[in-house]
Amino acid sequence: xxxxxxxxxxxxxxxxxxxxxxxxxxxxxxxxxxxxxxxxxxxxxxxxxxxxxxxxxxxxxxxxxxxxxxxxxxxxxxxxxxxxxxxxxxxxxxxxxxxxxxxxxxxxxxxxxxxxxxxxxxxxxxxxxxxxxxxxxxxxxxxxxxxxxxxxxxxxxxxxxxxxxxxxxxxxxxxxxxxxxxxxxxxxxxxxxxxxxxxxxxxxxxxxxxxxxxxxxxxxxxxxxxxxxxxxxxxxxxxxxxxxxxxxxxxxxxxxxxxxxxxxxx
Amino acid sequence: xxxxxxxxxxxxxxxxxxxxxxxxxxxxxxxxxxxxxxxxxxxxxxxxxxxxxxxxxxxxxxxxxxxxxxxxxxxxxxxxxxxxxxxxxxxxxxxxxxxxxxxxxxxxxxxxxxxxxxxxxxxxxxxxxxxxxxxxxxxxxxxxxxxxxxxxxxxxxxxxxxxxxxxxxxxxxxxxxxxxxxxxxxxxxxxxxxxxxxxxxxxxxxxxxxxxxxxxxxxxxxxxxxxxxxxxxxxxxxxxxxxxxxxxxxxxxxxxxxxxxxxxxxxxxxxxxxxxxxxxxxxxxxxxxxxxxxxxxxxxxxxxxxxxxxxxxxx
Numbered sequence: 001x002x003x004x005x006x007x008x009x010x011x012x013x014x015x016x017x018x019x020x021x022x023x024x025x026x027x028x029x030x031x032x033x034x035x036x037x038x039x040x041x042x043x044x045x046x047x048x049x050x051x052x053x054x055x056x057x058x059x060x061x062x063x064x065x066x067x068x069x070x071x072x073x074x075x076x077x078x079x080x081x082x083x084x085x086x087x088x089x090x091x092x093x094x095x096x097x098x099x100x101x102x103x104x105x106x107x108x109x110x111x112x113x114x115x116x117x118x119x120x121x122x123x124x125x126x127x128x129x130x131x132x133x134x135x136x137x138x139x140x141x142x143x144x145x146x147x148x149x150x151x152x153x154x155x156x157x158x159x160x161x162x163x164x165x166x167x168x169x170x171x172x173x174x175x176x177x178x179x180x181x182x183x184x185x186x187x188x189x190x191x192x193x194x195x196x197x198x199x200x201x202x203x204x205x206x207x208x209x210x211x212x213x214x215x216x217x218x219x220x221x222x223x224x225x226x227x228x229x230x231x232x233x234x235x236x237x238x239x240x241x242x243x244x245x246x247x248x249x250x251x252x253x254x255x256x257x258x259x260x261x262x263x264x265x266x
Numbered sequence: 267x268x269x270x271x272x273x274x275x276x277x278x279x280x281x282x283x284x285x286x287x288x289x290x291x292x293x294x295x296x297x298x299x300x301x302x303x304x305x306x307x308x309x310x311x312x313x314x315x316x317x318x319x320x321x322x323x324x325x326x327x328x329x330x331x332x333x334x335x336x337x338x339x340x341x342x343x344x345x346x347x348x349x350x351x352x353x354x355x356x357x358x359x360x361x362x363x364x365x366x367x368x369x370x371x372x373x374x375x376x377x378x379x380x381x382x383x384x385x386x387x388x389x390x391x392x393x394x395x396x397x398x399x400x401x402x403x404x405x406x407x408x409x410x411x412x413x414x415x416x417x418x419x420x421x422x423x424x425x426x427x428x429x430x431x432x433x434x435x436x437x438x439x440x441x442x443x444x445x446x447x448x449x450x451x452x453x454x455x456x457x458x459x460x461x462x463x464x465x466x467x468x469x470x471x472x473x474x475x476x477x478x479x480x481x482x483x484x485x486x487x488x489x490x491x492x493x494x495x496x497x498x499x500x501x502x503x504x505x506x507x508x509x510x511x512x513x514x515x516x517x518x519x520x521x522x523x524x525x526x527x528x529x530x531x532x533x534x535x536x537x538x539x540x541x542x543x544x545x546x547x548x549x550x551x552x553x554x555x556x557x558x559x560x561x562x563x564x565x566x567x568x569x570x571x572x573x574x575x576x577x578x579x580x581x
Contacts, residue, residue, distance in 0.1 A: 070491060093573035124489040127514045172572065179569035186562050195515045197447070197526050197546045199554060200438060202377055207346045214339045221335060225328035246346070 001059040003073075003121050009056040010111040016049030017084060017104035028097030038092065042100060046088045049107075053081045070130060073121035076114045080107040082139040086180075090143075094176055102146050133191030141184035145248060147177030148216070152241035159234040167230075170237065171223060178216045185209055204254065208247035215240035267312055267324040271388055278384035283370055287378040293443035295549070302440055305387065309395045325395035334392035341385040344376050351375040386439050393432045400424060419574075423567040430560025433553055441550025449528065452477045453540040457500055457507060461545055471545065473521050474500045478509055482536045495527055495541045512543075523547050 001009070020042045027039035057077055060068050068074035087103020090096065114120070125134075151173035154166040188206075189199040200206060219236045227233060246254075293301065309325065316323035324330060351374050372379030404421055448461035448469045457474035476498035483492040493514050500507035512518050518525045524546045531538035548554070 070485075093570065122485070122487055124485045124487065124491055127490065127492055130492070131515060175572040176569060179565045179572075182565040183562065186558050186565070189558055194517065197517070197524060197544055199558070202345060202350065204346065207342060211339065211342045211346050214335060214342060218332070218335050218339065221328075221331055225332070 001056055002063050003118070006056070006111075007115060009052060010115060013049040013052040013080075013084075014104070014108045014111065016045045016052065017100070017107055020045035020049065021101040021104045024091060024097045024100045038095060042091070043088070046084065046091070046100060050081065050084045050088065053077070053084065057081060069132075069135075070124060071121060072123045072125060073114050073118075075125065075135060076110045076120070078135040079139055079142075080110040082135060083107040083110065083143070086139060086143045090147075090176060094172065096150075096173075098150075099146075103143075106142065106146075128195050131191050131195060133187050133194070137184055137187040137191055140180045140187065144177045144180035144184060145244065147173050147180065148241065148244055151177060152237060155234040155237035155241075159231065159238070162230070174216060174219060174237070178213070178220070181209075181213060181216070185213060205247065205251055208243060208251060212240060212243040212247050215243055267308075267315075270308075274388075275384055278380040279371075282372050282380040285380075287372055287375055288380055288383055290378065290443050293440065295444050298440040298443055301387070302436065305391050305394060308391055309398050312395055313398060323395065323399065325392050326399045330392050331396060334389045337385045338389045341376070341382055344373050344382075348373040348376065350377070386435070390432065390436055390439070393428060393435075397425075397428050397432060400428070419567060419571045423564055423571050426560045426564030426567060430557045430564050432557070434557030434561060437550040437553035437557055441548060441554065444549045446523075446545075446547040448545050450475065450543045450545060451540050452497070452543060454478070457498055457503060459503075461543075471523070472501075473523075474498075474503055474507070475525075475543070476507065477541055480530060480536070480538055480541055493527070493530065495530075497525075522549075 023039045023042035023045060027042065057068060060077070068077060083103045083106045087100050087107075090099045090103075151170045154164075154170045154173070158164045158166050158170070188209075192201065193199045215236060219233065219240060222233055222236065312323050312325045315321075348368060368374065372381060376382050400421075404425070407418075407421075446463070446469065448463040450458075450461040450471075452458065452475050454477050457476040459471045459474045461469045461471055463469045477495060478498050479496035481494055481496075482490060483494075485491050495512050497510050497512055497518075498507035499510055499520060510518055510520075512525060512527045514527045526544040526546070528542040528544040530541045
């Protein structure tokens with residue numbers, strides 16, 4: 001299979017993932033958010049979507065006679081696949097009913113970009129980005145942003161409505177999110193050593209990733225030590241999310257960071 | 267112990283104001299090893315003291331952990347908010363008082379300031395104390411564990427995350443003074459062993475390198491996909507050289523050095539007559555890798571065990 005077959009593959013896998021997201025949400029609604037049981041139909045559809053896109057990638061690999069990792073369009077295929085895989089693992093392990101909707105949305109966005117911007121199919125990645133670390137590094141980061149973003153929304157709600165009982169949900173979201181965030185940072189360190197000779201070079205993006213990570217670590221320790229001032233805890237989470245925005249895209253507007261190797265397109 | 271760290275904190279501030287940035291070579295081997303032993307001795311002393319006085323340990327208290335994390339956070343915020351000298355330098359004769367103060371405190375090259383060194387050493391000491399205490403209680407627990415009992419994954423996740431972080435930060439921080447990082451320009455004229463270290467130093471390598479061939483791979487659109495150089499490598503000037511291919515982003519390891527293909531004469535492209543190599547020797551590299559791998563396993567385990575805890579609570 002080549003790029004000509006991608007349209008149909010994208011359509012079928014998108015339908016599978018949308019169905020999986022709907023089944024997961026319906027199951028949660030029917031259970032009145034009590035048991036948070038896994039929907040088998042959601043699992044089946046999710047796996048079907050993953051298998052379809054995997055088969056396409058393998059067949060495309062054979063057609064190209066090299067791993068499809070050299071162009072921007074090719075990396076988008078892997079993003080779509082790994083978003084689906086990460087969403088499925090998180091759904092099975094954590095049972096957040098909405099997570100499949102998020103992973104489906106992100107995968108579909110990546111596939112749509114490939115469909116509507118065919119010029120990126122041949123746009124070669126610069127040699128430094130042609131690394132096996134690139135895709136896991138980016139996908140676990142994007143995934144952690146989603147989980148940590150949800151924890152921020154809950155913290156914000158609880159700050160203004162203290163009667164809301166969301167502390168346990170926030171805790172689990174942060175633990176899942178920070179695990180993925182840590183993996184993103186560590187994969188980045190291993191990649192940086194391989195490509196530039198240093199695990200960590202205090203590039204502004206790396207510094208802001210470290211700030212974000214430390215604020216979430218501070219939150220985890222405050223909870224572990226049973227710190228009682230909930231307002232402070234929520235404020236720490238809100239600050240952590242602000243740092244995360246800085247790390248993600250805020251950096252592009254920071255005059256001090258214009259020389260960062262992570263500032264693109266300027 | 268509190269007093270000791272307060273004095274060290276003030277001392278780092280005074281040193282920064284008087285002497286400016288930390289001379290990196292000051293922490294080269296064996297000073298970095300001595301600093302590490304001193305740090306471990308402080309941890310052991312704190313533990314002994316708490317046992318003797320039957321008081322809780324100062325370094326492993328919750329407030330010590332929060333203080334160490336907050337200290338590190340403040341240090342990182344300085345790094346994130348103040349442009350660092352590597353990327354930016356203030357205009358000469360800067361009149362702004364705030365910038366002058368920040369400059370005196372080393373905020374514009376914070377990774378080499380005494381204050382940052384103090385923050386990291388404090389963090390590493392508190393983290394080592396926490397690992398030591400948890401390690402001891404884990405050993406006690408293991409002694410009383412009967413055969414056939416299941417491994418406690420939460421303890422393992424704690425050990426991997428905390429010990430991995432400690433090893434990685436310690437190896438990165440204390441090992442940075444022992445790092446050799448130099449650049450070398452090689453051509454087809456012959457084999458050389460002279461590389462250049464910042465700021466203006468020459469470095470003699472324990473081997474000789476030369477350029478045999480250079481090639482660039484282009485995409486049909488004209489963009490560069492890959493470039494590679496075939497190097498001559500020899501142990502001495504007299505010995506027979508061996509050829510080895512070096513690709514961009516695919517370093518070669520030779521005699522404890524990592525050799526990277528950095529750049530070439532971009533104007534001449536494929537006809538470039540020279541290539542620039544980056545050579546790095548990190549004596550603490552294996553420690554760093556083991557710390558990172560422990561943290562990767564720790565993060566995976568944290569993800570899985572916390573999900574299991576969530577399910578257990580629900581059931």
